[in-house]
Amino acid sequence: MFNQNPQRCLRGLKSEFTDIAHRAEKLFPILTHLTVETACRAIVDELNYSISQIDPKKTINMGAFRLKPDGSLTDKKVPLARSETNLSELLDGVCGSMSDYALHVDPDTKKKQYKRFAPRSSDAGDFPDFNNFKFDGPEGSNALQFACESIVEEFEDDIISLFAKETDHVVDKLCNEVSDHCKGTKFQSDEL
Template sequence: MSRLSVLSAASKVAGRGSITDLHEISMSPWIKQVCLVLAAVFMLSSTTESKKDEALYCSACMAIAEEMNYSVSQTDPKKTIHVGGFRLKPDGSLMDKKVPLARSETYLNELLEEVCNSMSDYALYEDPDTKEKSYKRFAPRGNDGVNFPDFKNFKFDGPESSSALKFACESIVEELEDDIISLFSSEADHVAKTLCSEVSGHCKSSVFQHSEL
């Protein structure tokens, strides 16, 4: 039924009434539908958030911080990059500012584009003492010390496990890209704790409040 038909029918039933009244009669069902849709979206969003695996998302966030820290540490500290573009100073001279390459926004963006590919080097790890589970790097780097997690405590659940961690990583990077770059460019202390506990909230549970943060 068209809106004009609804208005006509409403007019006949009411016998009288202003145009505003008729609009209210015809629009009420639409308003109710919109409210129902918004309520459904809100409930779905809340349910999705509540179903997030904290061990998975906290581990992904920690892995991002670890991989970024490692990449930055492996970059020659003597390398610099010009920033500021072609902006002029008040005296008319060209603004020329150099910053360490490893802390530049351009370089950090490049690292972020690749960081989630490193999630294939992580697997589910069960602490032999506490039985707590988290994802840790199982593939040691050349300069990793003797404190690397014992390989026998890793649980390899196939490619699905690594895909889930990569998806969580990509979700965090997409959502918090600016925050991640800001933390690393400013050489903030305790980046992992700030990013994963305070900014993202993925490591809020007491289970994950360990010294590694």
């Protein structure tokens, strides 16, 4: 399974994203590969931000909660931020933040990509140049939200598993390898 040809894996990944895009195009004609790619990258960005806002000292009890022969409980504490319970809750709300993204056109290169325009509470005073954003009304954010929901629905277990154990290169692994289909490939686009 993991010894697949990287080209074959890339075709498989492109096929999966293309399937999502084709399903969504029926509802949102403006949905493109760029929208699906941005949604994938935005999921990672939003989850990483939400995880970073949780106190690293907070833990949650996990385990079978069974009694040992001596009468004590067998459970273990894991960091709350990357626990499956917390990640599942964060994932349930991640697509709601897609309304904070809009199409951005680089003034020099004319490259189009969706970027976050709404500053977070920790970004106080760090406002982007709104002249380079194209706000296409609710249709744009709805298409991005639909792409996000499609990705989350299809790959929820893989996303949770990846965030539970990974801290680096999550964008590469989620957006290129999606559930470990294509190990060893690199993400080709700029970061959000």
